[in-house]
Amino acid sequence: MLREGHDLVMMTAEGPLGLKKVLFGSTSMHLMRKCPCPVWVMKPGALRRTQRILAAVAPDPFSQARDALNTTIMELASSLAERERAELHVVHVWDVAVGNRLNRPFGMTKGRQDEWERRVREHHKTALFKLLDAYKKGIPGRAHLAKGRPGVLISELAAKEEIDLLVMGTVCRTGIPGLFMGNTAESVLQQVECSVLTVKPDSFVTPVA
Numbered sequence: 498m499l500r501e502g503h504d505l506v507m508m509t510a511e512g513p514l515g516l517k518k519v520l521f522g523s524t525s526m527h528l529m530r531k532c533p534c535p536v537w538v539m540k541p542g543a544l545r546r547t548q549r550i551l552a553a554v555a556p557d558p559f560s561q562a563r564d565a566l567n568t569t570i571m572e573l574a575s576s577l578a579e580r581e582r583a584e585l586h587v588v589h590v591w592d593v594a595v596g597n598r599l600n601r602p603f604g605m606t607k608g609r610q611d612e613w614e615r616r617v618r619e620h621h622k623t624a625l626f627k628l629l630d631a632y633k634k635g636i637p638g639r640a641h642l643a644k645g646r647p648g649v650l651i652s653e654l655a656a657k658e659e660i661d662l663l664v665m666g667t668v669c670r671t672g673i674p675g676l677f678m679g680n681t682a683e684s685v686l687q688q689v690e691c692s693v694l695t696v697k698p699d700s701f702v703t704p705v706a
Contacts, residue, residue, distance in 0.1 A: 507537040537694045551586045553665040556624035566666040574664040575632045585638035590647035591621040648684025664694045
């Protein structure tokens with residue numbers, strides 16, 4: 498694959514249960530860890546035409562690298578949705594801890610806590626819709642903004658909306674070649690039961706010689 502310079506690897510997930518319980522320690526997981534291009538792992542028995550696509554993004558005006566990865570996710574997901582005439586769902590899961598960048602005051606009352614959380618939510622909502630503004634309006638779908646644990650909520654949303662394909666990014670751990678999976682990605686891949694297209698950051702360097 499490295500010699501030929503391919504842009505995408507596609508394979509079927511091992512086992513009758515699809516992705517669940519087989520990605521970690523499998524050929525699929527090995528490729529997701531080390532392959533320099535996107536990896537599309539298809540659930541056995543998946544529909545010939547993808548009907549619902551979920552793009553998991555994490556817009557962050559404080560991180561150029563993360564925003565670049567979000568753009569890649571959206572470009573792939575929106576182009577696939579247009580090609581397949583599929584619904585495109587976009588999810589951004591935020592947590593209050595992220596709002597520490599907004600200078601959370603210490604010793605706040607319940608009222609001040611609620612106001613601070615409202616500000617954090619508006620911050621994430623603005624970032625999400627700014628990202629979505631760059632993409633075509635004609636594709637049917639919905640944006641989802643949720644507060645909580647991304648690994649849990651993304652998986653639950655994929656099940657609730659009967660998603661056929663999840664497009665998601667991964668976060669590279671600096672200085673550890675081949676271990677690009679962040680905690681959120683690992684948690685989602687352990688739980689989700691649909692096909693998954695994983696995208697690496699531009700900064701990813703494969704450990705394969």
